[in-house]
Amino acid sequence: MRVSVDADDPTPPYEQIRGQVARLIEAGRLAPGDRLPTVRQLAGDLRVAPGTVARAYKELEMAGLVETRRAAGTRVAQRPVLTSSQRARRLAKVMSDAVETARSLGCAEEEIAKAWATALGRR
Amino acid sequence: MLTLSQVIDTRGSEMATGVLGLIGMVAVLVALVVGFAVPRQTVAAPEGAGPAVDAAERHVRRLRLVGLVLGGVVAVWLWGVDALGRGSMLAAVGFGLAFLVVMxxxxxxxxxxxxxxSDADLRRRRVGDYLPRRLSVLVAVTVVVLAALLIVGLVAGTADDLGRPGRALAWTTPTGGGSAGPWPGSFYAWPMLGALLVELALAGAALRIIAHRAQVVPSQAASEVDSALRSAAARGVVAATGVATAFPLGGLGVVMAITASNAVRGGAPGWLAVVVWVASAAVLLAVVTFSQSAASLLRSAAGRVVRDDTDERAEDLGAGAA
Known part of the structure; x- marks a missing residue:
């Protein structure tokens, strides 16, 4: 599993790292207990400042996706079992974020709905 | 008139030097044959990243050669520092330390x-991922045996006839007693144990640097090459540690075996016969470790890890077009 940082992407590098790691955890490709690379290793490999990776890890920690212990380093956190209402709230948030992003791209509602249906159809 | 201990001391030193020289020559010959006869596994340079990978490998290889030369100079200098054998005992450790610093x-x-x-693997790199398994086990056993022999030498050593502490082996019998030397007591064991600790600490630091340094090319295509470069570097560190520990182990083993054997013949307690066998076995171990390590060192400095397939690819494309 790899993460990348694109210098031409307007998204800040820490957010690029955070987003990719968060998606890997949420998709289950990074399991609870899996160790992430040290801040220094990832920063060196991605050619970014250690503070950039540290900030990404901090945000992941605040979101409850990873936990950092002094000796064990940063590991993927145990994920709590969501109740149905929590799951509904998370789903609503993901949907509204997607719609907001699509609107910011200048997409009309029909376009968004069509893209939505296509995405669902692929599954 | 010479005392028994002086006779044993003189003959023991001459024999030890002769046997050690012979062992060293055989080990170096074996290392040279193995180092250059065994083909090396290489990985292909990724397309587009060839020049960057090539530059990295050239840099490391050049520095390894500098390390070998500098280590050689340090070893030669140390060899002549002390006439009583401490310099020659520490020469290989000096070589190892100089090589590791340059690495x-x-x-x-x-x-x-x-x-x-840039992209990067989300797997945490560990030192163990890059260690050569067989050579590491061999070197670890050599380090343990060397430390054990030094401790035995330290415990059993006494002052020699000139009053230098830890240079002789003395024993008492109901009819009197005797002493023999040279013996690797505190006179040799403390400097060697200190140097061994520094060597191991530096080797550990070098291995950590190798595992945690940034990847040479920040792309998935180059990850195999990056791992191969790290493995070759880790092999160099383990091999340098092997040379630094096997050489003094060979010397100590020969000296201990000869002196303990003379002591047993002179009426010393029976447990020294065990020391003779253990020290002799340690010499064999030292020869194996030294030749394997020296061969690995030579290969790490002379051989390439990454091959450039650009020409082959161009030929393939040319054949395809035709």
Whole structure:
């Protein structure tokens, strides 16, 4: 599993790292207990400042996706079992974020709905 | 008139030097044959990243050669420092330390390429991922045996007839007693134990640097090459540690075996016969470790890890077009 940082992407590098790691955890490709690379290793490999990776890890920690212990380093956190209402709230948030992003791209509602249906159809 | 201990001391030193020289020559010959006869596994340079990978490998290889030369100079200098054998005992450790320092500098100053898009593995790199398994076990056993022999020498050593502490082996019998030397007591064991600790600490630091340094090219295509470069560097560190520990182990083993054997013949307690066998076995171990390590060192400095397939690819494309 790899993460990348694109210098031409307007998204800040820490957010690029955070987003990719968060998606890997949420998709289950990074399991609870899996160790992430040290801040220094990832920063060196991605050619970014250690503070950039540290900030990404901090945000992941605040979101409850990873936990950092002094000796064990940063590991993927145990994920709590969501109740149905929590799951509904998370789903609503993901949907509204997607719609907001699509609107910011200048997409009309029909376009968004069509893209939505296509995405669902692929599954 | 010479005392028994002086006779044993003189003959023991001459024999030890002769046997050690012979063992050293055989080990170096075996190392040379193995080092250059066994083909080396290489990995292909990734398309587009060839020059960057090539520059990194050239840099590391050049520094390894510098390390070998510098280590050789340090070893030669140390060899002549002390007429009583401490210099020659520490020469190989001096070689190992100089080589490891240069290797650390080489890894820390590795040229890294930059691009607009960088990607990195989310796996945490560990030192163990890059260690050569068989050689590491061999070197670890050598270190343990060397430390054990030094401790035995330290415990059993007494002052020699000139009052230098830890240079002789003395024993008492109901009819009197005797002494023999040279013996690796505190006179030799403390400097060697200190040097061994520094050597191991530096080797550990070098291995950590190798595992945690930034990847040479920040792309998935180059990850195999990056791992191969790290493995070759880790092999160099383990091999340098092997040379640094096997050589003094061979010397100590020969000296202990000869002196303990003379002591047993002179009426010393029976447990020294066990020391003779253990020290002799340690010499065999030292020869094996030294030849394997020296061969690995020579290969790490002379051989390439990455092959350039550009020409082969161009030929394939040419054949395809025709």
């Amino acid at each position: 650390c500098v080489g890894e820390l100053t590795n040229p890294v390429s930059r691009s607009a898009r």
